[in-house]
Amino acid sequence: MPSLIEIRRRIRSFKNMRQITKAMKMVSAAKLRRAQDRVIAARPYTESMQRMLANVAQAVSEQNEDELHPLLARRPEDRIQILLVTADGGLAGAFNANVIRAAQKFMAERPNAQFKMELMGRKGRDFFARRHKDITGQHTTLFQKVVRYEDALDIARKVIERFEKGEIDAVYLIVNHFKSVMAPQLKLERILPAELPTVEPGKEDMRVDYIFEQPPAELLAALLPRYVEGQLFRAMLESYAAYQAARMTAMEAASTNAGELIDKETLNMNRVRQASITREIIEIVSGASALA
Amino acid sequence: MADTFTIEIATPERLLSREQATEAQIPAKDGYIGVLPDHAALLSSLGVGVLSYITPTNETHTMAVRGGFLEILNNCVRVLTDVAERSSEVDVAKAEQDLKVAQAAVVNPAAGIDIAQALIEMQHAQARIDAAQKG
Numbered sequence: 001m002p003s004l005i006e007i008r009r010r011i012r013s014f015k016n017m018r019q020i021t022k023a024m025k026m027v028s029a030a031k032l033r034r035a036q037d038r039v040i041a042a043r044p045y046t047e048s049m050q051r052m053l054a055n056v057a058q059a060v061s062e063q064n065e066d067e068l069h070p071l072l073a074r075r076p077e078d079r080i081q082i083l084l085v086t087a088d089g090g091l092a093g094a095f096n097a098n099v100i101r102a103a104q105k106f107m108a109e110r111p112n113a114q115f116k117m118e119l120m121g122r123k124g125r126d127f128f129a130r131r132h133k134d135i136t137g138q139h140t141t142l143f144q145k146v147v148r149y150e151d152a153l154d155i156a157r158k159v160i161e162r163f164e165k166g167e168i169d170a171v172y173l174i175v176n177h178f179k180s181v182m183a184p185q186l187k188l189e190r191i192l193p194a195e196l197p198t199v200e201p202g203k204e205d206m207r208v209d210y211i212f213e214q215p216p217a218e219l220l221a222a223l224l225p226r227y228v229e230g231q232l233f234r235a236m237l238e239s240y241a242a243y244q245a246a247r248m249t250a251m252e253a254a255s256t257n258a259g260e261l262i263d264k265e266t267l268n269m270n271r272v273r274q275a276s277i278t279r280e281i282i283e284i285v286s287g288a289s290a291l292a
Numbered sequence: 293m294a295d296t297f298t299i300e301i302a303t304p305e306r307l308l309s310r311e312q313a314t315e316a317q318i319p320a321k322d323g324y325i326g327v328l329p330d331h332a333a334l335l336s337s338l339g340v341g342v343l344s345y346i347t348p349t350n351e352t353h354t355m356a357v358r359g360g361f362l363e364i365l366n367n368c369v370r371v372l373t374d375v376a377e378r379s380s381e382v383d384v385a386k387a388e389q390d391l392k393v394a395q396a397a398v399v400n401p402a403a404g405i406d407i408a409q410a411l412i413e414m415q416h417a418q419a420r421i422d423a424a425q426k427g
Binding site for chain 2: 029038041042043044045046048049051052055056130149199209210211212213214216218219222233
């Protein structure tokens with residue numbers, strides 16, 4: 001049976017822990033709010049871009065898709081580039097583990113393909129740096145302050161260049177999206193060869209007769225890289241928001257657990273104290289009765 | 293006949309404005325385009341320059357933009373640009389310095405420098421200064 005002092009010490013340390021996890025939850029909540037605002041602020045651009053691309057695609061759709069632009073070229077997927085977006089930190093439940101597991105599963109399902117990996121976020125880097133040979137880039141400072149568009153641009157440009165040169169046949173993005181505060185949603189998207197967004201079904205007949213200041217094919221060529229860059233940037237924003245949400249949930253759970261432990265130990269402590277009091281009384285009573 | 297149209301200006305990081313306007317001047321790639329309500333559908337690349345529009349309450353908004361796309365459809369003008377600064381946000385001293393650096397690069401190109409890029413930098417710096425002065 002642990003002594004009273006020991007139990008008291010344990011309770012004190014649980015209380016400290018609860019205080020820390022509570023503080024971390026608050027910090028994450030504040031960061032989440034900001035991250036969420038940025039996700040929302042970035043939405044109009046991506047949405048407009050998608051619509052515009054769909055409209056341009058419609059205007060040039062008489063031609064064969066594969067020949068339109070190098071970024072649309074479909075090849076057998078033998079060499080695949082994976083863009084893995086994790087977070088820089090842990091303490092967020094299965095947030096990073098889910099992404100990493102999805103990447104491993106993805107690779108295991110394609111035994112004949114070669115994989116290049118671009119690792120964004122410290123946790124993914126730590127895991128794959130030793131395990132995977134062909135790593136094209138490691139980024140551990142992307143999420144330190146705010147997610148910057150220039151960072152997304154740099155990475156996207158490099159990947160686009162590799163794709164255009166034919167060094168890789170497809171690019172997949174594995175990332176946690178922010179769906180709700182409770183659960184991040186794991187997404188695996190192919191970003192190259194790009195899929196041209198289509199106009200909403202039922203509206204195909206409403207062809208718009210645009211005045212094209214530049215030839216449509218030229219516009220398409222300018223739009224496509226932007227579209228891919230935008231997708232990556234959005235993924236990074238979403239991932240960061242999802243990370244803060246996951247961390248908040250995890251810290252909330254940790255605080256609750258610490259609370260439960262404190263209650264349990266308090267009960268235990270009272271029991272031990274009661275036992276020692278009872279024992280002392282018995283000793284006194286038996287001592288008195290021996291004298292009598 | 294509509295009196296106004298919607299103008300929406302967005303960068304990858306934020307939405308700069310989404311409001312009604314009666315008139316707009318937009319720097320398209322091949323020269324400025326003036327937009328009035330009920331403009332025909334149009335698609336274009338965006339150049340570097342000063343974008344301005346007038347709201348129904350007769351306020352003029354000015355901003356410097358740099359590259360991107362422009363779509364006009366159903367009385368809605370969508371400007372997607374890489375970089376945009378409202379005239380009030382421009383740091384004129386910084387823009388003037390950028391302009392000097394870019395001018396020096398264009399006039400006296402160092403080895404390995406991309407002159408086309410330097411020209412864009414120059415135009416962008418100039419546009420920022422212009423926007424700040426107009427705003």
